[in-house]
Each structure stands twice: as C-alpha cells, then as structure tokens.
Amino acid sequence: MSAFLGELLVYMGGALWMGYLVLCFIPRKRKPPLMDGTSWAVAGLGMLVLGTSIPVFGAVRFLLSTQTMTEALRTGLLLHIGQMFLVIYFSALLLLIVFAWQKQRSILLALLTIPLWIGIAGTSHAAVKYGALGWTLQCSHFLCVTAWIGVVFWVAVGARSTAHWSAFLNWFSPFARIAFTGVILSGLLLMQLAIPLERYTNLWGVPYGQALLLKHLLLLPLLFYAFCNGTLVRRRLRFDSTYDPRPLLRMESIILILLFMASASLSRLEQPTLGQLPVSGPAGDGWVLMIGIATLPLLLLGFRRHALGVLLSLLSVSLIYLGLLATG
Known part of the structure; x- marks a missing residue:
C-alpha cells in the first residue's frame, strides 16, 4: 500500500508542478x-518529495533490524534509491527558494526542474534495470505525462472563467497531441525493454499484465474526452460563446486520476520475466468483451451529461477488461 501511495503522490505532484510550470510560459491572452x-x-513539490521518500524509509526500516538508526539512515541514503531521493529533495528545496525570491523566475524554475525530473526517473525500475536507456525513456515518459495532464488539471480546476478558451485550445490541442504521442512511444519502448510486444497478451495471465491492461484500456474514454475537449468544444464555441467547457474538462481530469491510480498500482507488482509468462491466455467466451465494445458509443452521452459519461466509461472499460482477460 505504501508503494502505491508513493507512486500516486509522485504522479499527482508531478502533474501539479509541471502544469504550473508550462502555464508560466503562456501569455495571459x-x-x-x-x-x-x-x-x-508548492504542494506538488511536497508531494514529489514525500512520494519518493517512502521507499527510502522502507529501506531504512528494513535495515533497523541489524543496524542502529544512524547507520541505517546513512546506508539507506547511500543506496541508489536514497541518492535519487537526495537529488529530488535538494532540487525541490532550490525551487522553493526561487519561489521565495519573488522575481521573474520561469526560466530558472524550468532549469531546476531538469534535475528534479532526472531524479524521479532514476527511482524507476527501468532506470535501475536498463541503465541510461531506461532512465532516458522513463524521464521522457514522465515529462510528457505530467506536462499534458498537469495543464488539464490546472485549467479544469483553476480556470475562473472561459475567457480566451479558443486561444487556449489553439496551442494546447497540438501540445497535447505531441505529449500524448511521446507518452505512447516512450511507453511502448519501455515495454519492449522488458517484454517483447508480441508477448503482450501473455502478460494478461499475471497480475502485472492485468494491471497494465487496465491502464491501457482507460486510454479509450480518455481519448474520447480529449476529442470532445479539443475538437467538439472548439466548434461549439464558434456558435455559442456562452458555452462553459470546464465541466467536461473536469470529467477528463477524473479519468486521468483513475489512470494515475492504475499506473501507481503497477508499483506494487513485480514485473515478470519472459520465463514467468504463461504460454497462452485463457480461452473463454467472448460475449463479455462484445458487450463492452458495444457500450463504447454510449460515451457520446457524456458530452452533455458529464457524470453519466464517466460512469459509462467505467462500465465500458470494466466489461472490455473482463472480456479480454476471459478470452486472452
């Protein structure tokens, strides 16, 4: 549970911080x-430090059985995970100092975020197992995820009005497409490092693969809401300047939080090796899968009734998830 909480704090904190940073560079108009x-x-930075400290405290607690508190703390901080935590801690501390400085700071904040993100990527399994390549891919993946989702969070919750919304979509829509493409490419390459993509369906026979499948299926309603918030909202604003797109963006944020939770759940599970994968998945009846696919068009109801759209998204994803696990 602590690993799940730590990962969730890192994702949420990273999104809060990166969304704030990106919007600092965008003109008010x-x-x-x-x-x-x-x-x-600032809370986002605190969440990053707290989330990455959890595995360090876990290591220290384990070492306390054979060492004193001082020795265990020193040993824990000398481990790879401890060293990365120190990078994150001091990077966040420097960022807070810049905040207290109260001057033009956007570029300086961006520069100090680089070691922060490098440190976070260094805590991943990919960085530990695959060295510089895994480190680079994980850093790219985390950067794209937090930049895209962070802006969505900030605008969904923090927008006081819909003024300049069309101007916002003019730059954010292509920005989101680029970030999403980066997420997919880096994610596929990270998967390929561990398990060949042609063995993807075999992963569904182990808990790690089942959690990964759920994460990927949540992309279906996410893409739908992204399409609504980008293309459909822009068209509607041309004819109805009084339309408020914020509730729809908040529904997308809910799906994104669920996606973060699915990603965080992977931290509790051991990534299997090729030898641990089942040769083939279970062969079951595909009626659950077909029902799940058939419910996808119902997501269109979410364009006007947003809460209903989220519930229908969960229904479709759940049925498709169970159907895929059953048919393998």
Whole structure:
C-alpha cells in the first residue's frame, strides 16, 4: 500500500508542478484566467518529495533490524534509491527558494526542474534495470505525462472563467497531441525493454499484465474526452460563446486520476520475466468483451451529461477488461 501511495503522490505532484510550470510560459491572452496556484505548485513539490521518500524509509526500516538508526539512515541514503531521493529533495528545496525570491523566475524554475525530473526517473525500475536507456525513456515518459495532464488539471480546476478558451485550445490541442504521442512511444519502448510486444497478451495471465491492461484500456474514454475537449468544444464555441467547457474538462481530469491510480498500482507488482509468462491466455467466451465494445458509443452521452459519461466509461472499460482477460 505504501508503494502505491508513493507512486500516486509522485504522479499527482508531478502533474501539479509541471502544469504550473508550462502555464508560466503562456501569455495571459492565450489561457483562461487562472487562480493563483503558487500554494498548489508548492504542494506538488511536497508531494514529489514525500512520494519518493517512502521507499527510502522502507529501506531504512528494513535495515533497523541489524543496524542502529544512524547507520541505517546513512546506508539507506547511500543506496541508489536514497541518492535519487537526495537529488529530488535538494532540487525541490532550490525551487522553493526561487519561489521565495519573488522575481521573474520561469526560466530558472524550468532549469531546476531538469534535475528534479532526472531524479524521479532514476527511482524507476527501468532506470535501475536498463541503465541510461531506461532512465532516458522513463524521464521522457514522465515529462510528457505530467506536462499534458498537469495543464488539464490546472485549467479544469483553476480556470475562473472561459475567457480566451479558443486561444487556449489553439496551442494546447497540438501540445497535447505531441505529449500524448511521446507518452505512447516512450511507453511502448519501455515495454519492449522488458517484454517483447508480441508477448503482450501473455502478460494478461499475471497480475502485472492485468494491471497494465487496465491502464491501457482507460486510454479509450480518455481519448474520447480529449476529442470532445479539443475538437467538439472548439466548434461549439464558434456558435455559442456562452458555452462553459470546464465541466467536461473536469470529467477528463477524473479519468486521468483513475489512470494515475492504475499506473501507481503497477508499483506494487513485480514485473515478470519472459520465463514467468504463461504460454497462452485463457480461452473463454467472448460475449463479455462484445458487450463492452458495444457500450463504447454510449460515451457520446457524456458530452452533455458529464457524470453519466464517466460512469459509462467505467462500465465500458470494466466489461472490455473482463472480456479480454476471459478470452486472452
């Protein structure tokens, strides 16, 4: 449970911080009026430090059975995970100092975020197992995820009005497409490092693969809401300037939080080796899968009734998930 909580804090904190940072570089006329998010950005940094400290404290607690508190703490910080935590801690501390400085700081904040993100990527399994390549891919993956999702979070929750919304979509839609492409490419390459993509369906026979499948299926309603918030909302604003797109963006944020939770759940599970994968998945009846696929068009109801759309998204994803596990 602690590993899950730590990963969730890292994802949420990273999104809060990166969304704030990206929006710092956007002129006021190209984004809706936003609340003062300094406190939330600081909270995001705190979540990053807290989330990455959890495995360090776990290592220290384990070492306490054979060492004193001082020795265990020193040994824990000298481990790879401890060294990465120190990079994250001091990077976050420097960022807070810049905040307290109260000067033009966007570029400086961006520069100090680089070692912060490198440290976070260094705590991943990919960095430990696959060295520089895994480290680079994980850093790219985390950067794209937090930049894209962070902006969605900030605008969904922090927008005070819908002013300049069309101008916001003009830059954010291509930005989101680029970030999403980066997420997919880096994610596929990270998967390929561990398990060949042609063995993907065999992963469904182990808990790690089942959690990974759920994460991937959540992309279906996410893509639907992204299409609504990008293309359909832009068209509607041309004819109805009073339309408020914020509730729909908040529904997308809920799906994104569920996606973060699915990603965090992977931290509790051991990544299997090729030898641990079943040769073939279970062969079952495909009626559950067909029902799940048939419910996907119902997501269109979510364009007007947003809460219903989220519930239908969960229904479709759940049925497709169970159907795929059953048919393998």
